[in-house]
Amino acid sequence: THALSPQQVFVGNGSDEVLAHIFMALLKHDTPILFPDITYSFYPVYCGLYGVDYQTVPLADDYTINPADYCGKPNGGIIFPNPNAPTGRLLALDAIERIAQANPDSVVVVDEAYVDFGGTTAIQLVDRYDNLLVVMTYSKSRSLAGGRIGFALGQKALIDDVRKIKHSFNPYSLNRLSLLAGEAA
Numbered sequence: 001t002h003a004l005s006p007q008q009v010f011v012g013n014g015s016d017e018v019l020a021h022i023f024m025a026l027l028k029h030d031t032p033i034l035f036p037d038i039t040y041s042f043y044p045v046y047c048g049l050y051g052v053d054y055q056t057v058p059l060a061d062d063y064t065i066n067p068a069d070y071c072g073k074p075n076g077g078i079i080f081p082n083p084n085a086p087t088g089r090l091l092a093l094d095a096i097e098r099i100a101q102a103n104p105d106s107v108v109v110v111d112e113a114y115v116d117f118g119g120t121t122a123i124q125l126v127d128r129y130d131n132l133l134v135v136m137t138y139s140k141s142r143s144l145a146g147g148r149i150g151f152a153l154g155q156k157a158l159i160d161d162v163r164k165i166k167h168s169f170n171p172y173s174l175n176r177l178s179l180l181a182g183e184a185a
């Protein structure tokens with residue numbers, strides 16, 4: 001449990017659906033968003049589908065994300081998995097905080113699909129940064145990929161926006177059996 005209120009939680013049909021809503025509605029479309037040059041291959045696909053401009057940021061030679069590369073650069077939003085995929089390299093919590101702090105006008109999305117395998121979740125930063133969204137899934141660490149259970153955690157205003165998109169797209173996206181399975185997991 002993470003001590004968030006229900007208003008800070010959005011549940012979707014797999015985190016891919018959650019990410020799709022975020023790309024459509026929360027990342028700016030006219031200022032390039034930033035993500036690493038080696039990362040989850042779905043990000044550029046969403047950009048193509050929704051017409052979101054993007055710029056990839058090269059990883060360091062040891063395949064780590066350098067937080068300084070995401071600070072002080074105008075952008076329409078920032079997204080990266082933590083740990084990153086397929087590199088498996090983990091960014092420390094203070095680095096994520098630094099990125100959130102340096103980009104108060106951008107939504108910063110931390111895709112924590114693999115965090116249960118050995119990382120610290122950024123959930124504890126959610127109450128302090130209104131621009132931070134943490135996205136999680138039960139597809140990997142809970143082996144429930146077929147249940148399609150993904151969620152986003154953030155402050156109410158951001159979560160409300162994701163909910164609005166869902167209600168204009170597929171209001172009942174997650175079936176009741178999966179909700180029960182997710183609760184049990």
Ligand SMILES: *Cc1c(COP(=O)(O)O)cnc(C)c1O
Nearest residue numbers: 014015016040081113137139150
């Ligand atoms: C697997 C994965 C997802 C999506 O998983 P869902 O099954 O849609 O919840 C999102 N991001 C990353 C980095 C992944 O590896």
